[in-house]
Amino acid sequence: MKRSETHPGGIQGATKDAHPSVSGAVGKRLHSPDNAWGLNRRRFLVASVLTAISAPSLLCAGFEDLHWRFLTLDEARMLAVLCDVILPPDQDPGAAAAGVVQFIDRKLAGYHRGSQALYRRGLAALASSSQQLFQKPLVDLAAHERVALVARWEKNELPPEAWKAVGSGEFFSRFVDHVMQGYFGGPRHGGNRDAVSWRMLGLPQPPVRSRRPESPRRNQP
Amino acid sequence: MSSSHVNAVVIGSGAGGGIVAKQLAQAGLSVVLLERGRWHSPSEERKDDLHNQRTFVLGPAYGPDVPKNPRALVNAQGVEEVVYADSWSYQNNAACVGGGTVSYGAMAWRFMEQDFRMKSLYGVPEGSTLDDWPITSAELEPFYDQAEYELGVAGDVSGDPFKAPRRRPLPMPPLPDDRETQIMKPAAQRLGWHPFYIPMLRNTVAYNGRPPCMRCRWCCGFACECDAKTGTHNTVIPQALATGLCELRTGCIVREIQLDTRGRGRGVEYFDGKNRRQLQTADLIVVAGGAIESARLLLNSKSRLFPTGLGNRFDWVGRNLQGHAYNGGLGLFEEETYDDLGPGGQIAVCDFNHGNPGLAGGGMLATEFIRLPYQFLNWRPADVPRWGPAFKSFVRQYFRRSIVVIGPSQEIPRFESRVEVDPKVRDFWGIPVARLSGVDHPHNLKLSQLATDKAELWLKEAGATRILRRQKTANSLSAGQHQAGTCRMGNDPKTSVVNKQGQLHDVPNVFVADASLHVTNGGFNPVLTIMALAYHVSAGITRNWKGGGLR
Numbered sequence: 001m002k003r004s005e006t007h008p009g010g011i012q013g014a015t016k017d018a019h020p021s022v023s024g025a026v027g028k029r030l031h032s033p034d035n036a037w038g039l040n041r042r043r044f045l046v047a048s049v050l051t052a053i054s055a056p057s058l059l060c061a062g063f064e065d066l067h068w069r070f071l072t073l074d075e076a077r078m079l080a081v082l083c084d085v086i087l088p089p090d091q092d093p094g095a096a097a098a099g100v101v102q103f104i105d106r107k108l109a110g111y112h113r114g115s116q117a118l119y120r121r122g123l124a125a126l127a128s129s130s131q132q133l134f135q136k137p138l139v140d141l142a143a144h145e146r147v148a149l150v151a152r153w154e155k156n157e158l159p160p161e162a163w164k165a166v167g168s169g170e171f172f173s174r175f176v177d178h179v180m181q182g183y184f185g186g187p188r189h190g191g192n193r194d195a196v197s198w199r200m201l202g203l204p205q206p207p208v209r210s211r212r213p214e215s216p217r218r219n220q221p
Numbered sequence: 222m223s224s225s226h227v228n229a230v231v232i233g234s235g236a237g238g239g240i241v242a243k244q245l246a247q248a249g250l251s252v253v254l255l256e257r258g259r260w261h262s263p264s265e266e267r268k269d270d271l272h273n274q275r276t277f278v279l280g281p282a283y284g285p286d287v288p289k290n291p292r293a294l295v296n297a298q299g300v301e302e303v304v305y306a307d308s309w310s311y312q313n314n315a316a317c318v319g320g321g322t323v324s325y326g327a328m329a330w331r332f333m334e335q336d337f338r339m340k341s342l343y344g345v346p347e348g349s350t351l352d353d354w355p356i357t358s359a360e361l362e363p364f365y366d367q368a369e370y371e372l373g374v375a376g377d378v379s380g381d382p383f384k385a386p387r388r389r390p391l392p393m394p395p396l397p398d399d400r401e402t403q404i405m406k407p408a409a410q411r412l413g414w415h416p417f418y419i420p421m422l423r424n425t426v427a428y429n430g431r432p433p434c435m436r437c438r439w440c441c442g443f444a445c446e447c448d449a450k451t452g453t454h455n456t457v458i459p460q461a462l463a464t465g466l467c468e469l470r471t472g473c474i475v476r477e478i479q480l481d482t483r484g485r486g487r488g489v490e491y492f493d494g495k496n497r498r499q500l501q502t503a504d505l506i507v508v509a510g511g512a513i514e515s516a517r518l519l520l521n522s523k524s525r526l527f528p529t530g531l532g533n534r535f536d537w538v539g540r541n542l543q544g545h546a547y548n549g550g551l552g553l554f555e556e557e558t559y560d561d562l563g564p565g566g567q568i569a570v571c572d573f574n575h576g577n578p579g580l581a582g583g584g585m586l587a588t589e590f591i592r593l594p595y596q597f598l599n600w601r602p603a604d605v606p607r608w609g610p611a612f613k614s615f616v617r618q619y620f621r622r623s624i625v626v627i628g629p630s631q632e633i634p635r636f637e638s639r640v641e642v643d644p645k646v647r648d649f650w651g652i653p654v655a656r657l658s659g660v661d662h663p664h665n666l667k668l669s670q671l672a673t674d675k676a677e678l679w680l681k682e683a684g685a686t687r688i689l690r691r692q693k694t695a696n697s698l699s700a701g702q703h704q705a706g707t708c709r710m711g712n713d714p715k716t717s718v719v720n721k722q723g724q725l726h727d728v729p730n731v732f733v734a735d736a737s738l739h740v741t742n743g744g745f746n747p748v749l750t751i752m753a754l755a756y757h758v759s760a761g762i763t764r765n766w767k768g769g770g771l772r
Contacts, residue, residue, distance in 0.1 A: 092613070107279075150608075185270055186271065201616070201620045202620075208437055208439060
């Protein structure tokens with residue numbers, strides 16, 4: 001099927017990363033839509049409530065133990081804060097808990113490597129903007145300040161001095177698209193941990209019908 | 222890999238090339254089938270919603286290789302940019318054994334009678350090259366039938382009063398109704414329209430030794446894991462290979478077609494899987510690389526006789542590039558509409574393909590293929606923010622409560638919408654790349670309005686509480702997966718590239734057998750028409766073959 005309008009994203013020319021093996025989430029048993037989160041519901045509920053109201057230290061729990069392929073630890077922490085503004089935790093996990101920062105890092109070292117300079121310069125510009133506007137590092141911003149920063153970023157209303165070497169609008173647009181890919185795309189790329197967004201939408205797991213133990217492969221309505 | 226002389230070299234193993242290879246090999250010709258892509262076996266296929274042929278933010282899974290195959294695009298303002306196959310502006314189809322038929326949605330339409338007679342019916346809109354085909358619907362009917370039965374098409378078109386006459390029904394029934402069909406079919410009937418089950422190149426019962434569809438949500442854009450979806454890769458190409466007369470060479474990109482001293486096709490020069498230059502000579506050559514790549518190849522095949530490209534004496538090679546704009550809408554519902562039963566796209570109406578007051582042509586409207594979560598995000602209403610809690614809530618609320626109606630609007634062809642070869646940009650092998658340019662004929666945008674209006678009506682009747690219109694208003698090139706028109710069939714060599722048999726007017730042993738042939742492109746997915754034409758072109762070749770050459 002063909003669409004009639006330009007699709008966002010689409011990075012030029014980079015050779016795609018070797019695909020990692022399918023995440024363990026894909027192998028879990030079918031859950032009924034009434035209990036779409038399955039076994040991880042309680043863990044996510046707790047994490048969601050905490051992350052909604054508290055410091056990024058919980059958003060980034062364990063980040064210092066992870067192997068980051070491109071991002072620095074500081075950049076990863078900033079991205080955790082930012083992506084949780086784009087897709088915040090509510091009754092379902094937010095982007096950081098879903099592993100979106102890990103997705104972005106993996107893709108910046110892989111298929112989206114053409115965006116490396118954009119992220120490096122853009123995050124530096126955001127750090128600088130945060131200091132100028134709120135006199136605080138980005139990761140220390142209060143919830144309403146984080147939203148305000150992102151809203152201004154989207155509208156290209158951040159202090160221009162920091163943004164001379166990098167396009168605010170271009171970075172925002174690409175970042176939002178990467179968050180969406182990392183949250184709603186398949187878990188194999190490092191995001192959508194435990195298929196959290198697919199469970200949120202009530203999609204049966206495993207995601208491919210023929211791989212569910214109770215389903216015959218043929219013509220199953 | 223032998224390079225000894227063969228009877229036929231076929232370039233491209235998609236919908237057209239695969240069929241030609243089989244027809245010629247079964248008629249006793251020795252055939253080399255060259256394909257620049259590779260095999261995709263069902264068992265190795267990943268269901269990757271970010272890396273497939275419908276969503277390619279991480280590259281198109283079924284080709285071409287992104288960095289090695291750039292193109293150039295000239296936009297409506299005349300600015301040229303280099304584009305790659307992971308962006309929409311590249312106008313990609315696919316590049317692999319089976320071509321687009323490995324990963325398509327598989328709608329298998331016959332064009333209507335009127336689609337072959339657009340000029341006789343509607344006249345020639347100013348600034349267009351609208352014309353009749355040199356072949357009629359009735360002449361193509363036996364080849365449509367051959368494609369439907371040999372490859373296997375399922376559906377039920379008995380409810381479509383607008384279709385061209387056909388000798389017998391489809392060989393396989395449609396799948397049982399999904400939830401969207403249960404809602405949308407009665408709604409269309411209440412409007413006085415004529416909904417029916419879309420014909421699909423997909424097994425709904427065991428056919429040709431392959432199983433029926435398992436109704437997963439990973440169809441359109443993906444290879445079929447259970448091999449129920451039908452393409453040339455799992456039907457005619459294995460049959461061609463089984464004759465022992467056809468050799469398939471993958472990873473081979475053709476650089477040019479060469480002529481002998483008498484001005485007849487002599488063979489093709491290509492780069493093999495190890496990027497070595499090879500020459501394959503043949504008695505006849507069939508070009509089936511798709512409308513963009515076939516035109517590119519002819520234009521790159523320059524000689525003293527044809528200084529601007531093979532068969533291009535009157536500057537019609539690469540012209541009249543067409544595709545389809547897709548227009549329609551998304552309806553939001555209070556009730557659940559999602560039942561996780563693929564492939565979706567079950568029903569259509571052809572009430573608006575022709576006879577629309579004051580308009581030339583139109584297009585079919587159908588329910589859409591099932592949407593994966595990341596694909597659903599494309600349908601955000603303008604008043605829902607692009608991010609934040611309201612956006613997340615919208616997706617959560619409406620992913621299972623939405624239906625899309627959409628369809629291809631038939632384009633009015635323009636001479637200026639075209640494929641050229643770029644003077645500067647080259648691909649990995651040093652071959653000048655395709656350079657695309659062109660904009661819509663103004664009439665196309667009127668058809669976009671019509672289709673969107675009808676889609677809105679349909680969704681409203683079905684009970685949608687809110688409708689998002691998806692109407693093409695921008696003036697831009699359309700080619701993509703439905704690319705067509707660049708080596709037009711015709712009786713007059715001054716206004717066409719090939720004759721009624723798909724034979725280059727100027728070079729009797731070079732043929733074209735893909736959608737480049739299409740004079741116009743109907744208001745339908747073009748693949749079954751490509752297949753019927755491939756059977757038709759092959760029939761002409763085998764009828765005139767006298768072992769070593771054509772009569």
